[in-house]
Amino acid sequence: MNLEKVVFGFFVVLAATLNFGFFIGDIDEPEHHNPYELFAAVVVNLIATVLKFGDRTQIGAVHLATSLVADLQLIGAALMFGYATYVSTAGMTEGWTASVVSMSGGALLANIVSVVLLVVETVSFHRG
Numbered sequence: 001m002n003l004e005k006v007v008f009g010f011f012v013v014l015a016a017t018l019n020f021g022f023f024i025g026d027i028d029e030p031e032h033h034n035p036y037e038l039f040a041a042v043v044v045n046l047i048a049t050v051l052k053f054g055d056r057t058q059i060g061a062v063h064l065a066t067s068l069v070a071d072l073q074l075i076g077a078a079l080m081f082g083y084a085t086y087v088s089t090a091g092m093t094e095g096w097t098a099s100v101v102s103m104s105g106g107a108l109l110a111n112i113v114s115v116v117l118l119v120v121e122t123v124s125f126h127r128g
Helices: 003-023 035-052 058-087 094-127
Strands: none
Touching: 003 035, 003 058, 003 094, 035 058, 035 094, 058 094
16 A cells, blocks of 8 residues: 555545535525634645645646645635635625635535546556
């Protein structure tokens, strides 16, 4: 068993599950979306991105691209969450919550693509 691939797979799947945990719930209910879960999703996605830098294959490039998309979306969501919570006088309204969760949903789609790529890569590696 290759420990490097275990760590890589762990962070790819953890990034997707943390993002899913934040995303799930009513889109306009702030109580359903924990800011600490969003923070954890951002941090784990950034770690997963760093782990993807070493791969020089075509599938590695797509892995990195999906990770960068997820990072951008989650960082955008975190900035919006922070603005709504700490700067805006209205606070975390239904509209702000829907925007933050929508950004997280885009990142979730990128994470799902990354997990699918990981599974495809694993299956094709074992066949060859």
